Amino acid sequence: LAKTTQPISMDSYEGQEVNITCSHNNIATNDYITWYQQFPSQGPRFIIQGYKTKVTNEVASLFIPADRKSSTLSLPRVSLSDTAVYYCLVGDGSSNTGKLIFGQGTTLQVKP
Amino acid sequence: DTAVSQTPKYLVTQMGNDKSIKCEQNLGHDTMYWYKQDSKKFLKIMFSYNNKELIINETVPNRFSPKSPDKAHLNLHINSLELGDSAVYFCASSQMLGRSGGANEQFFGPGTRLTVL
Secondary structure: OOOOOOOOOOEEOOOOEEEEEEEOOOOOOOEEEHHHHHHHHOEEEEEEEHHHEEEEOOOEEEEOOOOEEEEEEOOOOOOOOOEEEEEEEEEEEOOOOOEOOOOOOEEEEEEE | OOEEEEEEEEEEOOOOOOOOEEEEOOOOOEEEEEEEEEEOEEEEEEEEEEOEEEEEOOOOOEEEEEEEEEEEEEEEEEEEEEHHHEEEEEEEOOOOOOOHHOOOOOOOOOOOEEEEE
């Protein structure tokens, strides 16, 4: 199973762009990269998913280099409400179980 | 019109008791999951059911027994509660099992905070 490594915490200020990088050196060929967001006292929420290059939606962008050994979640112009834990996950390419492996996540603190 | 709901939201009980947490999803999904999030915020999968059949059992003690009466419900029963069972338990669902290595989008419930005294 691919293991992910991401910074434990990050600080930012309102209006700034935040980039959170995740390493996944053992990613399998068929694995997708997915990011979840978790606010305090809530369940995780899907943000974005990609396989290669760049994916963008109304919430974030996901940059994946050609070797796919890392990915970067980009949050444009963050606000206080973006304060949350962000999890980087890769799919379990070894079996078709839907199993997600959550790491420790990155706690993003947005300051005014 | 909550997508994934859990009851109760909070559960405080004594060691040795038996308790259940209920989960329901109205998304028409085939697969449901139970996760445990400990005090250090690590989120770990416990069980996965697809169409009422157990798919994943992550070496969880036998005191934990999931029950899926239909594919919209996945309940978690815990016998002989221990202090270490204190955590937040999340139910989740997804439309299908992980597509060919892909990480399927999972929808999480609000969580049940279990405190064992």
